[in-house]
Amino acid sequence: MNKELYSQFYKTMFKIRTFEKRIEEFSMKGEVPGFVHLYIGEEAIATGVCANLTKNDYIQSTHRGHGHTIAKGAKVDKMMAELFGKRTGYCKGKGGSMHIADFSVGMLGANGIVGGGFTLATGAALAEKIKGTNNVSVVFFGDGASNRGTFHEALNMASVWKLPVVFVCENNEWASTTPYLTTTSVKDISDRAVGYGIPGVIVDGNDVEKVYEESAKAIERARKGEGPSIVEMKTYRIKGHFVGDPEMYRTKDEVKERFELTDPIRRFKEKVLLEGVLSENEINKMEEEIIKEIDDAVKFAMESPFPSEEELFEDLYVD
Amino acid sequence: MNKELYSQFYKTMFKIRTFEKRIEEFSMKGEVPGFVHLYIGEEAIATGVCANLTKNDYIQSTHRGHGHTIAKGAKVDKMMAELFGKRTGYCKGKGGSMHIADFSVGMLGANGIVGGGFTLATGAALAEKIKGTNNVSVVFFGDGASNRGTFHEALNMASVWKLPVVFVCENNEWASTTPYLTTTSVKDISDRAVGYGIPGVIVDGNDVEKVYEESAKAIERARKGEGPSIVEMKTYRIKGHFVGDPEMYRTKDEVKERFELTDPIRRFKEKVLLEGVLSENEINKMEEEIIKEIDDAVKFAMESPFPSEEELFEDLYVD
Amino acid sequence: MREITFAEATLEAMKEEMEKDDTIFIMGEDLARQGGIFGQFKGLPEMFGTERIIDSPISETAIVGAVIGAALAGMRPIADMHFADFMGITMDEIFNQMAKIRYMFGGQTIVPMVIRAPDGLIRSGAAQHSQSIEAWFNGIPGIKVVAPSNPADAKGLLKAAIQSDDPVIFFENKDLYRQSGEVPEDENLIVPIGKAKVVKEGNDVTIVSYSIMMKKALEASEILEKEGYSVEVVDLITLSPFDEETVIESVKKTHRLLIAHEAVKRGGLGGEIAAVIAEKAIDYLDAPIIRVGAKFTPVPFSPTLENAYRPKTIDIVNGIKSMF
Amino acid sequence: MREITFAEATLEAMKEEMEKDDTIFIMGEDLARQGGIFGQFKGLPEMFGTERIIDSPISETAIVGAVIGAALAGMRPIADMHFADFMGITMDEIFNQMAKIRYMFGGQTIVPMVIRAPDGLIRSGAAQHSQSIEAWFNGIPGIKVVAPSNPADAKGLLKAAIQSDDPVIFFENKDLYRQSGEVPEDENLIVPIGKAKVVKEGNDVTIVSYSIMMKKALEASEILEKEGYSVEVVDLITLSPFDEETVIESVKKTHRLLIAHEAVKRGGLGGEIAAVIAEKAIDYLDAPIIRVGAKFTPVPFSPTLENAYRPKTIDIVNGIKSMF
Ligand SMILES: Cc1ncc(C[n+]2csc(CCOP(=O)(O)OP(=O)(O)O)c2C)c(N)n1
Numbered sequence A, B: 001m002n003k004e005l006y007s008q009f010y011k012t013m014f015k016i017r018t019f020e021k022r023i024e025e026f027s028m029k030g031e032v033p034g035f036v037h038l039y040i041g042e043e044a045i046a047t048g049v050c051a052n053l054t055k056n057d058y059i060q061s062t063h064r065g066h067g068h069t070i071a072k073g074a075k076v077d078k079m080m081a082e083l084f085g086k087r088t089g090y091c092k093g094k095g096g097s098m099h100i101a102d103f104s105v106g107m108l109g110a111n112g113i114v115g116g117g118f119t120l121a122t123g124a125a126l127a128e129k130i131k132g133t134n135n136v137s138v139v140f141f142g143d144g145a146s147n148r149g150t151f152h153e154a155l156n157m158a159s160v161w162k163l164p165v166v167f168v169c170e171n172n173e174w175a176s177t178t179p180y181l182t183t184t185s186v187k188d189i190s191d192r193a194v195g196y197g198i199p200g201v202i203v204d205g206n207d208v209e210k211v212y213e214e215s216a217k218a219i220e221r222a223r224k225g226e227g228p229s230i231v232e233m234k235t236y237r238i239k240g241h242f243v244g245d246p247e248m249y250r251t252k253d254e255v256k257e258r259f260e261l262t263d264p265i266r267r268f269k270e271k272v273l274l275e276g277v278l279s280e281n282e283i284n285k286m287e288e289e290i291i292k293e294i295d296d297a298v299k300f301a302m303e304s305p306f307p308s309e310e311e312l313f314e315d316l317y318v319d
Numbered sequence C, D: 001m002r003e004i005t006f007a008e009a010t011l012e013a014m015k016e017e018m019e020k021d022d023t024i025f026i027m028g029e030d031l032a033r034q035g036g037i038f039g040q041f042k043g044l045p046e047m048f049g050t051e052r053i054i055d056s057p058i059s060e061t062a063i064v065g066a067v068i069g070a071a072l073a074g075m076r077p078i079a080d081m082h083f084a085d086f087m088g089i090t091m092d093e094i095f096n097q098m099a100k101i102r103y104m105f106g107g108q109t110i111v112p113m114v115i116r117a118p119d120g121l122i123r124s125g126a127a128q129h130s131q132s133i134e135a136w137f138n139g140i141p142g143i144k145v146v147a148p149s150n151p152a153d154a155k156g157l158l159k160a161a162i163q164s165d166d167p168v169i170f171f172e173n174k175d176l177y178r179q180s181g182e183v184p185e186d187e188n189l190i191v192p193i194g195k196a197k198v199v200k201e202g203n204d205v206t207i208v209s210y211s212i213m214m215k216k217a218l219e220a221s222e223i224l225e226k227e228g229y230s231v232e233v234v235d236l237i238t239l240s241p242f243d244e245e246t247v248i249e250s251v252k253k254t255h256r257l258l259i260a261h262e263a264v265k266r267g268g269l270g271g272e273i274a275a276v277i278a279e280k281a282i283d284y285l286d287a288p289i290i291r292v293g294a295k296f297t298p299v300p301f302s303p304t305l306e307n308a309y310r311p312k313t314i315d316i317v318n319g320i321k322s323m324f
């Protein structure tokens, strides 16, 4: 086992969890404005997938995008500032949670339009193919998003042209208030790969090692010019759809049970401790550092100024 | 073998062919205005499928819709008049070839938008399900149309709700100037059925008996409330994409060879004669009657008046 | 009179109509377990069952397409767009199918359906969840577009939309849902499509507005009345085709016109209204026609920027003062 | 000067730009084997290969979406819409992604891409193949919209659009493709985006028009000149954001304004232009602002109806005469 890689897994997952918990708190208090969708419980996916990517690779994210952004290498201070609506944020306060992006690390944006990222990621992959690089593009999408027409058009196009794009489904069983099986024609969304003549695999999305290994195969395939794949990560949405969701549609017990069984961070921690890859001490140190980093980010965000009214007209047109 | 059914097959196919040939002639001369897409060579599909339908069932057609319209039971005189742009036509001259419809027989319209019919047919099926009838809805679509996002959204929806709708693919190998394999991720579009957990079958679309039998199964399944199917009819587009198409993208020889091999009318005629289901005489009589019917339709269309300018504002709003 | 919220008023409209007519059904996302994202369908699933209050996949194209198809098959369906911002996804179905089917098929069918579209700013909803796009539909023949500004109109107008044999887009501002107002207890309350309403009479200037901006229009009129201006306020109610007669009559009386909407000023509905007046009643005008609307940028996220973006009461006040 | 067709002029523009810049590629339906449905891409596949002239599936959403994604990844792509009528399918990509990406991400990226959209009436193309929908985009901040009326402008404007770092929608009227006109043999021919052009000077009335209607505007001006009216004709060229200054200057001189476009009058771009003038230059007006556009119906199929629908030279002539 690779200690460095495993440390990275732990750090990234823990950073996402810690970030999200603070954001939840500030969103509840109204200090983080707008709609906020948390990635808690799904950290293993972004972490495992992005560990296979370089800054030259692209990702397209979703409305639930903080985890992807952190995993792709964005800085939590500029993220936090953006979520607080401050001018020091990644998007100068113009984007917010649903439109967070860091182009400098290949994170091409969260998206408030469910299923909006499929075709964009496909286009980024097409660009790399035309340029002749071996960079890849990854699009994260939910079970709900898999029923958008964009899914179909992008997969068909990517398959016919053998584009270097990987379709990572985060099947967390819920689309907002709707259990996915009531609106989705297949239990395993990866089955749809058949219609595009490409591989479709199912992965335990709460096991960061499995996520890493299986996405590595799909990414490698894409890099080699063999075309796209669907990698379906089975997970569960632990939190309400958005911060403030009354969650009338399911019981607290259901959620608790699932979280206890599946929490990817707890599982990973137990495993690495048991197998002696990381020590209790090492883990504590990582956690402390991350907590400090997030605290600093919060401080940065809170102390940063809001944009001034004149900034409204900036960044609209180039010419 | 059922003589009446076979006579009906022959009559319908021959009527479509004859209609199309006359339309081709008038379109070339400029007497039929607008874009015209011919169904020549694909007659067995509409004929075989619609032979399983009643007037209470619905069809959604395409830009290549004359064959579907005739097979569903529309009158050729009102069709002809519509294509000529006359006020006596089905749509009072407002629709034309790409927007021909006969709601009185459940033909809900041709569509100038490729892939526009999938969701409409699904909705008509939903209506019948809510009403509790056992009527079904059939949507015809091309290989090209199968790459529209609407295909995916409609199939998913129809499958989840087990709607009585049948998706009939007319895979004629071409989408306008584009060979379907260069833009479509699967050789057999029926493979996509896997992604919706429904049956997908391949049929020789130039064999009217096979078309009839296989679509009967899918339609029956839909009537019984067991949900949608994809029935893929393999055929070939004999004519240019539209009347006037210079067809620079394929050789005359390719077309000739395919037509000789596949012409559904010639094949069917040889077979029924050989097997003695119909006699040469009977067939001649049918042909004569149909030619007369089409001649009368042409006469009706030509003698009918164009709409007057005041009719422009009619039929826009009800209230 | 009793007061109920805008959301409740629309609920009553649907309930009353659905009880009378079982061809009405509703399709949209998150209806069954949540009663709609703003609670505007609450209770209906229990009342009418999930066969008539249908939770759809995230397939906006199929939602509108299926609703059109169902209308062709004799139903009178309602589609919920969740956010009006998602209508781009289904624009082809709206403008190439829904709007044209009756006409291009020569009147063979009716297309009786309603699209409910929650629009407008919501605290930091940002670029893709805050828009007002009603102007797009103004140039599309075959559609009717309405936008109530208060609970009573919401109820009467939604009932009229459901009863209409023409397709109707019903824009409802998200910030209006919780606002209360008097609504008569009348099962036959209908607000006719196509008619604007003079909600306040005045002589010096006409404000034409609709939906959420009506509040600011009325606020502005109060401020201005105190300063001695007599302000007439017209609630457009039907946005397309709009009631030219009522607007023209008002302008002929007041000789001044300001149009206010929350949508971006440029390309907004105000342009159409101004143009109609500049064509048909220019001789009555004593001042420029002023339009008040949002700034020409996507909706920004940060509260300070969102505030700079948003059209305000003071913009109306200043606009009118500049006319004198 | 040599004469070439409008289609050829756009071909030259693409060819010249593609030779200079290998990040440019083109995606659309039926490009590779047919050179585009109107031949406006003919020869390019042979010249640049099918890696840069890409035949796409019938997936308009993916065409525009992929082109946006490619632009984010450093390319300068061009998408062909086949018919502008199909833009409804991809409206979400256009207005929620393409138009907003630069702004909502705080200027982190540029989105340099062009959407070519053949629009307008074509003999009996009927309801879904004949439309002019440029007004939709006027209220969408973040997009530029242009529409040339002749071969020289087509070339210079397409080059400017390709070179622009902002997303540009290039409307090209289908009936213009075969029209010939003088085009200078100049590789650096650029028609700047954002500038209107006074193509004919006059003193009594201003006609503002663009695209195919420019022909009728000029025809009308000739008829009117013979009857003693001095007519100024402005070609808008950039539709959004349009060149207010040039239009205002002209109206200040002539005191009369008629706006003509092939799109449906109601909800058309004419409304915006009229509104700007009614706000900023009303004191200069000596007559109503008249808009000429198509009738408020879907485009009918039959030649007689299509003719009744279509805006005509005589409508411009009569509109102007009514001002005096
Ligand atoms: C096109 C579109 N339709 C609907 C919505 C509203 N919406 C936001 S998130 C969501 C559920 C998404 O479910 P899924 O794709 O499974 O992602 P998850 O939230 O589970 O991560 C919905 C319906 C939207 N933002 N965009």
Ligand SMILES: Cc1ncc(C[n+]2csc(CCOP(=O)(O)OP(=O)(O)O)c2C)c(N)n1
Binding pocket: B063, B064, B112, B113, B114, B115, B141, B142, B143, B144, B145, B146, B170, B172, B174, B175, B176, B237, B241, D029, D058, D060, D082, D086, D089
């Ligand atoms: C949405 C849309 N995109 C493109 C077109 C232009 N177009 C008309 S027919 C056609 C090819 C359709 O191919 P297919 O679906 O296989 O049907 P076929 O013509 O072979 O019967 C195309 C691209 C259109 N009418 N609508």
Ligand SMILES: [Mg+2]
Binding pocket: A142, A143, A144, A170, A171, A172, A173, A174, A175, A176, A237
């Ligand atoms: Mg989900």
Ligand SMILES: [Mg+2]
Binding pocket: B142, B143, B144, B170, B171, B172, B173, B174, B175, B176, B237
């Ligand atoms: Mg085909």
